Amino acid sequence: MQVLQFIVQGRGGQGAQKAGEILANIFFSEGKYVQAYATYGGARRGTPVSSFIRVDDKPIRLRCNIENPDVILVFDPSLLNETLLKGAGEKTLVVINSTQAPEEFAALGKFKIFTIDGMAIAQANRLGRIVNSALVGAVTGLLGQPDIDLVAKVVGETSPVKVEENINSCLDGYRMAREGRVLNA
Amino acid sequence: MSGERILVNGNHAAAYGVRLARPMVVPVYPITPQTPIVEKISEFQAEGQMEVELVTAESEHSAMSACITASLTGVRVFTATASQGLMLMHEMLHYASGARAPIVMVNVNRTIGSPWGFWPDQTDSLAQRDTGWIQYYCESGQESLDTILQAFRVAEKVLLPAMVVHEAFYVSHSLEVVEVPAQELADQFLPPFTPPHRLDPEIKESWGNTVNQDMFYRHRKTLGEAMDNALAAAKEADADYRALVGRGYGIIEEYRCDNPEIIIATMGSMTGTAREAVDELRAEGLAVGLLKVKLFRPFPLKDVRRALTGVPKVVVLDRNFAPGTGGFLHQEMKAALYGMSDGPEVHGYLAGVGGTNIPPAKIKDMVREALAEKAAAEPVWKG
Numbered sequence: 203m204q205v206l207q208f209i210v211q212g213r214g215g216q217g218a219q220k221a222g223e224i225l226a227n228i229f230f231s232e233g234k235y236v237q238a239y240a241t242y243g244g245a246r247r248g249t250p251v252s253s254f255i256r257v258d259d260k261p262i263r264l265r266c267n268i269e270n271p272d273v274i275l276v277f278d279p280s281l282l283n284e285t286l287l288k289g290a291g292e293k294t295l296v297v298i299n300s301t302q303a304p305e306e307f308a309a310l311g312k313f314k315i316f317t318i319d320g321m322a323i324a325q326a327n328r329l330g331r332i333v334n335s336a337l338v339g340a341v342t343g344l345l346g347q348p349d350i351d352l353v354a355k356v357v358g359e360t361s362p363v364k365v366e367e368n369i370n371s372c373l374d375g376y377r378m379a380r381e382g383r384v385l386n387a
Numbered sequence: 388m389s390g391e392r393i394l395v396n397g398n399h400a401a402a403y404g405v406r407l408a409r410p411m412v413v414p415v416y417p418i419t420p421q422t423p424i425v426e427k428i429s430e431f432q433a434e435g436q437m438e439v440e441l442v443t444a445e446s447e448h449s450a451m452s453a454c455i456t457a458s459l460t461g462v463r464v465f466t467a468t469a470s471q472g473l474m475l476m477h478e479m480l481h482y483a484s485g486a487r488a489p490i491v492m493v494n495v496n497r498t499i500g501s502p503w504g505f506w507p508d509q510t511d512s513l514a515q516r517d518t519g520w521i522q523y524y525c526e527s528g529q530e531s532l533d534t535i536l537q538a539f540r541v542a543e544k545v546l547l548p549a550m551v552v553h554e555a556f557y558v559s560h561s562l563e564v565v566e567v568p569a570q571e572l573a574d575q576f577l578p579p580f581t582p583p584h585r586l587d588p589e590i591k592e593s594w595g596n597t598v599n600q601d602m603f604y605r606h607r608k609t610l611g612e613a614m615d616n617a618l619a620a621a622k623e624a625d626a627d628y629r630a631l632v633g634r635g636y637g638i639i640e641e642y643r644c645d646n647p648e649i650i651i652a653t654m655g656s657m658t659g660t661a662r663e664a665v666d667e668l669r670a671e672g673l674a675v676g677l678l679k680v681k682l683f684r685p686f687p688l689k690d691v692r693r694a695l696t697g698v699p700k701v702v703v704l705d706r707n708f709a710p711g712t713g714g715f716l717h718q719e720m721k722a723a724l725y726g727m728s729d730g731p732e733v734h735g736y737l738a739g740v741g742g743t744n745i746p747p748a749k750i751k752d753m754v755r756e757a758l759a760e761k762a763a764a765e766p767v768w769k770g
């Protein structure tokens with residue numbers, strides 16, 4: 203396996219850092235080497251927060267920023283800007299938490315674009331505004347790895363409360379990603 | 388006996404190393420980005436996984452003072468700090484080495500104000516290079532964990548304090564896969580600390596009395612000899628650790644240094660990124676190697692000279708800066724290599740100062756530039 207690199211972009215308080223940790227734990231549980239870090243120092247509630255994850259079969263030696271991500275997961279369409287997308291290419295999968303169709307974001311560039319209404323999934327599962335389990339489910343569904351049973355197990359283990367609700371939210375996100383349509387795929 | 392594999396950040400990895408070393412006293416004062424180390428130690432204590440006296444001091448100066456007095460009673464002592472905290476400790480750093488207190492401290496490299504920042508930059512610890520502390524620079528949480536155990540063994544053998552250093556953010560706050568050795572192995576490697584001299588009412592010894600010039604002269608000379616002895620002690624500790632645990636690092640590491648046209652020399656987290664650059668350049672047909680300087684104090688002069696004998700060029704990458712002279716490793720390398728008839732031309736590049744991002748592509752460009760140009764006497768700013 204080639205190194206797999208993720209950028210998760212959210213706003214302080216939305217759970218982007220937590221989503222990064224869950225993804226890191228999922229791949230660690232699969233036996234992979236993982237490196238994950240998040241924006242640090244000046245982050246405040248409401249300000250943009252980034253989480254970065256590298257996954258590989260061998261130990262990860264790089265200690266620098268992720269410049270060419272394979273996946274960009276965005277918690278809020280207002281965060282989609284040039285700085286975030288500058289390293290994205292045709293093979294980059296951009297997953298956007300939005301009620302809109304992927305075509306609405308076609309002007310951003312020729313990326314593989316998928317949209318998912320994380321808030322609707324969260325509310326259907328009585329999680330209020332907590333969307334990270336749904337989004338993590340969607341990303342792993344689109345990647346087709348790791349196995350969904352492992353993903354659901356780790357989401358459960360890393361949920362401090364409402365374990366069943368988070369697992370169901372993750373499974374819903376996963377299912378929608380498997381059944382959904384990716385623009386430019 | 389294989390260890391437990393866990394996913395933790397570099398600071399928590401360091402805390403696991405501390406737990407394995409079984410210190411009895413840990414005086415602390417919190418500071419970003421070090422705090423997760425002492426938080427984790429506090430958790431270990433609360434869960435009954437560590438029997439330790441945690442002393443919350445009112446400043447870093449007081450924390451180091453507490454470290455010194457606790458250490459002189461003959462117990463193992465650990466603390467951790469960063470940046471401004473290390474600056475406030477400065478007076479007591481000299482005192483600790485003068486008192487021959489084998490404290491082990493982790494410093495998380497962070498920019499020093501002003502202006503304010505939280506970024507990886509090694510200037511804080513390198514500015515303490517003359518305080519009489521042993522200094523190790525680590526590139527990963529795993530290396531910090533392993534090095535803490537080695538540092539205690541070396542410090543307690545030569546009776547000098549030791550600093551284990553890793554950088555903010557890329558190491559301190561990066562989750563990574565770490566193997567924690569079994570406690571039995573750690574105990575075998577690091578037996579309890581039982582110094583013959585200690586502050587003990589039964590023994591009736593004292594420390595730090597006023598001395599005359601000749602006694603001070605002898606004291607400094609002895610301290611210097613202890614520091615010299617730390618070189619062999621560090622090599623031995625690393626070899627023993629490798630034999631026992633299966634991981635070793637050397638006091639320097641030569642990575643792909645077979646018949647090189649140029650060698651990159653650096654310390655800390657940039658070493659990891661430089662390995663990728665070396666592999667890519669080798670694949671492109673360029674004979675490039677990497678010299679990692681892990682032990683910075685005492686400076687491994689002979690090892691560095693041997694590693695660079697007959698090498699045409701060395702390009703030193705410094706994520707640190709001393710205004711008026713340049714990069715610390717650049718200065719040390721020039722001094723170490725001076726007078727060699729078959730030594731390399733030395734290029735000094737300031738790269739990553741203030742925590743800027745240095746990806747492999749940037750390192751590759753710097754290597755190509757150093758190959759094409761004649762070395763300047765001054766350091767060159769490279770972003």
